[in-house]
Amino acid sequence: MSKFALPSKKATSALEKLGQDVQIARKRREFTQQRLADGAGISRATLQKVEAGDPGVSLGALAMVLLALGESDRLRQLLDVARDDVGLAISVRDLPQRVRSPRSQAAPSGPRTTPDATVRPGVPTASSREPEVF
DSSP states (O other), X not given: OOOOOOOOHHHHHHHHHHHHHHHHHHHHTTOOHHHHHHHHTSOHHHHHHHHHTOTTSOHHXXXXXXXXXXXXXXXXXXXXXXXXHHHHHSOXXXXXXXXXXXXXXXXXXXXXOOSSTTOOTTOOOTTTSOOOOO
């Protein structure tokens, strides 16, 4: 079984901060590690790994810890598309349905274009729709 790649220093730092935040939240609620672990349905050893920022802890374990702390909305907001500045800069309507890896054949490289990049087959445009009646 191969080990996963260690995260970057930035990711490691973020995981350590997350672990410290979980530990502080637990202590503010006056929960012992065992009580929080039981509430989350995980072992105390796994909770210790969460609090240490161990990158090998499953996302499911973290989700259950947040739920037991009453903070499940925090997980839901991790990469909220409404707050994704980079993602918002990209038009969702213009994203392809699927992203495929390039074929191994020798094909001319360069961007694929359509005669009108704003019109997609099968997608109605504002001019082709019937006006809405209220």
